[in-house]
Amino acid sequence: MSPLYLFFLVASAMAEDRHAVVYKSPTSMTAECQRYLGYPTAHPSEPHVPCQVACVALISRVWDNPLSDTRSVTSSRYIESDLAPKQYYERLQHCLAHVKQTVPQWDTCRRGAEIFNCINQSISGIHYDRAFFIPKTDLQHRQVLTDCIDFLQIPPQELDAILRQDFPNHPRGRCLLRCFLVREKLYSEAIGLAPFRVVVQLGDNLGHARSREDMRRCVHRLQRQYLDRCTLAARIAAECFGDLVWHLRFLLSDSSQREVLTRNVTSYL
Structure with a gap:
């Protein structure tokens, strides 16, 4: 095996790993934070050490x-509540508003603990060992x-035109x-639509099942039009995935990121 081929093989594997779909449980995230913070290993149901809750929340x-904000669609997956989703969400938002008013934003650890208390109100259990999809950050x-x-x-001039x-x-x-979409494993011709990951990634707070069903119908409608692969995927993103296209446009339009985004392409020109 040539060194050049080996280099591209390793680089490809590293890139795929970096963009793989990630699933984590509250137990695994607690252990991860304890390693980062240098605390002894403990079960997430045991008394929390300073900043551990904030770390897990992040x-x-x-x-x-x-943004000093929470993603309710993410937090609600980890718990079981006796309240209806809308009622739990409204109570959660009221509690979070109180935290924002009473706990300074710079006090990250305390605010994280208070947010955790808001999430835990009116719940009957936490899924400590169930792994959940972790949405990606803007970075x-x-x-x-x-x-x-x-x-x-795509050179910088063409990106501007896009x-x-x-x-x-x-x-x-x-x-x-x-x-x-393919790179983030939200959709591809091979696997089709990943509606649950899309809903969580977009942060849809209520009506998860309805949102997923609406997406499926939207995708099926477009698939029946026999569009080419790029057109089909683009229309799915624009017509079925809410504000995703707008958000990507915002990320690309950020002037502080443009040089980084196009640096590799420019080096080939």
Whole structure:
């Protein structure tokens, strides 16, 4: 085996691992945080050590610290509640609003503990050992976009044109959207739609089952039109996945990230 072939094989494996779908349980995330923070191993139901709760909330994507906000669709998966979803969500939002008013944003560990208390109110149990899909961060989305821009060899000038015309209206923009969906394992011709991952990634707070069913119907409607692969994927993203296209456009339009996104492509020109 040649050294060059081995290099590309290892690089491909590392890239695939970086963008693999990740599942974690509360128990595994607690152990992960204890390693990061240097605390003794303990079960997540035992008394919490300083900052452990905030760490778990960040790893699970339950809490977005820069925005000082929670993802209710993420937190609700880990618990069982006797309340109806809408009632639990309303009570959770009321509690979180109180935390924002009373706990300074700079006090990350205390705010994380209070948010955990909000999530745990009116629950009958926690799924400690069940693994759940962990949605990607904007930083990870940008890395996926960087890889796709590199794969498709889209130069900066063409990327500007894609942003001006919007993804679905530009031939290469449609292929960029398809690459993103496939790379994030939200959709592909091989596996079809991954509706639950899409709902969690988009942060839909209520009506998960209805949202998933609406997505399936939307995708099936487009599949019956016999579109080419890039057009089909782009229209699925634009018409079936809510604000996903708008959010990706925002990530690409961020001037502080443009040089990073196009650096690899520019080096080939």
